[in-house]
Amino acid sequence: GASASRSSSTNGRGEGPHSSQALDEEPTLIGRLRRWSRRAGWGFVFSELHNRDIFVQASDIQEGCVLEEGDCLLFQASCEERAPSSARNVRRVDADELARQR
DSSP: OOOSOOOSSOOSSOOSTTTTOOGGGSOOEEEEEEEEETTTTEEEEEETTTTEEEEEEGGGBOTTOOOOTTOEEEEEEEEETTEEEEEEEEEEOOHHHHHHHO
16 A cells, blocks of 8 residues: 655755655656666666766666666666766666556
């Protein structure tokens, strides 16, 4: 079931004195893996919303998920000064699930 506790004091942008709240409160973004180095363990996902590349590390990819360049992804992003700086909770998504997210 859905959680009954919701905070009405945030504006969804992480602004204010409590900007380091749980990642669960950050919006889920859609992007495509533009570059990936399996050896180095990092790459870049292109955020459609921000029209820019966002850094992603292997440690921020959901366990068991193997990525390849061009994969469509769902992720959350930590932001610094209004620009996303790094992707978190990254997972690959298929076309059917992507259609449901839009």
